[in-house]
Amino acid sequence: MFTVLRDRIKEPRAAYHWFAMSEDALISSREGGLYCAAGDFYIDACQPVARTIVTHAHSDHACAGAGRYLTAAAGERVLRKRIGAEAVIDSLQYGEQVDLNGVKISLHPAGHVLGSAQVRVEYRGEVWVVTGDYKRQADKTCAPFEVVPCHTLVTECTFGLPIFRWRKTEELAAEINQWWRGNVSAGRTSVLLAYALGKAQRVMSLLDPSIGPILVHGAVQSMVETYRASGVSLPAAEHANAETARAGKGRALVIGPPGASALWMRKFNPLSVGIASGWMAVRGFRRRKSADMGCALSDHADWPDLLRTIRETGAQRVIATHGYTAQFARYLAETGLETSVYATRFSDAGEEDETSAEEA
Numbered sequence: 001m002f003t004v005l006r007d008r009i010k011e012p013r014a015a016y017h018w019f020a021m022s023e024d025a026l027i028s029s030r031e032g033g034l035y036c037a038a039g040d041f042y043i044d045a046c047q048p049v050a051r052t053i054v055t056h057a058h059s060d061h062a063c064a065g066a067g068r069y070l071t072a073a074a075g076e077r078v079l080r081k082r083i084g085a086e087a088v089i090d091s092l093q094y095g096e097q098v099d100l101n102g103v104k105i106s107l108h109p110a111g112h113v114l115g116s117a118q119v120r121v122e123y124r125g126e127v128w129v130v131t132g133d134y135k136r137q138a139d140k141t142c143a144p145f146e147v148v149p150c151h152t153l154v155t156e157c158t159f160g161l162p163i164f165r166w167r168k169t170e171e172l173a174a175e176i177n178q179w180w181r182g183n184v185s186a187g188r189t190s191v192l193l194a195y196a197l198g199k200a201q202r203v204m205s206l207l208d209p210s211i212g213p214i215l216v217h218g219a220v221q222s223m224v225e226t227y228r229a230s231g232v233s234l235p236a237a238e239h240a241n242a243e244t245a246r247a248g249k250g251r252a253l254v255i256g257p258p259g260a261s262a263l264w265m266r267k268f269n270p271l272s273v274g275i276a277s278g279w280m281a282v283r284g285f286r287r288r289k290s291a292d293m294g295c296a297l298s299d300h301a302d303w304p305d306l307l308r309t310i311r312e313t314g315a316q317r318v319i320a321t322h323g324y325t326a327q328f329a330r331y332l333a334e335t336g337l338e339t340s341v342y343a344t345r346f347s348d349a350g351e352e353d354e355t356s357a358e359e360a
């Protein structure tokens with residue numbers, strides 16, 4: 001039923017890009033997303049399918065146009081914000097089980113962003129878990145990751161290379177607050193770029209509001225409001241406009257999305273630019289983005305946590321998706337696990353959700 005791709009994964013990516021597991025795999029990879037034939041549903045479909053389970057609301061997992069959605073209750077508001085008020089969304093509490101055409105489904109916390117879930121699928125005694133995006137590090141803005149035992153694990157591997165090893169969240173928080181304090185002493189406004197959904201709110205939860213006012217870009221603010229409405233408590237923050245920029249000049253920390261324009265940033269001059277992203281762990285990324293401060297704060301599992309998670313689930317078969325799939329699958333195959341790769345539409349996009357909402 002499963003094939004070890006030892007030889008194939010040494011070939012260039014394109015050679016197995018759409019490599020399909022055998023037809024009877026409980027969950028297979030289709031062009032529209034991951035598909036469960038027994039239950040006739042998709043997971044993270046990005047085509048207009050009849051029914052999809054959504055692991056979380058980032059744009060490479062949640063797309064508008066499906067007939068019916070199933071998601072974790074904690075993330076329902078966030079999902080609706082992203083895919084539209086008219087979408088038909090069913091929700092489940094974490095751990096609650098439903099039956100879909102004879103297939104048992106439950107959702108379990110993934111610790112990635114608010115409402116993020118792993119999908120547990122059970123059929124005729126066989127258990128598969130699809131992790132979606134996940135992390136094992138502390139995050140006050142969402143439920144912590146839960147280990148779900150399974151036979152087959154479909155795991156993301158956005159940072160599936162040994163070079164990715166995160167520092168503790170507290171250390172990274174201290175680094176951000178120290179940078180902010182330093183900027184206040186120098187009379188500069190701090191502009192921190194972070195993904196509008198998830199990262200921005202996690203960053204907010206780590207800030208020390210006694211240093212100065214917190215301002216947020218419109219794209220971030222709308223998600224902050226959705227988080228608050230979902231019951232997540234975050235420090236006070238005001239919309240970053242010309243007026244608040246002037247009032248907070250040299251003291252404020254402004255959170256904007258990575259795609260924020262130069263025009264938008266100009267009103268915070270003199271400023272210091274920081275980026276909060278796992279990619280900051282790679283020398284060169286920061287320079288290319290011309291940031292003054294790069295903080296490797298990621299909402300994905302690093303290399304040790306990916307391996308630990310696979311071990312803890314007890315899975316004998318692992319399918320890598322979303323990220324450094326070829327390298328990661330090759331490593332796993334060498335450790336004796338049955339391994340495969342499921343391509344995703346955005347498998348090279350890495351950390352997702354490049355909100356480019358322009359705001360002048």
Ligand SMILES: [Zn+2]
Nearest residue numbers: 056058133352
């Ligand atoms: Zn994500």
Ligand SMILES: [Zn+2]
Nearest residue numbers: 058060133352
């Ligand atoms: Zn993703």
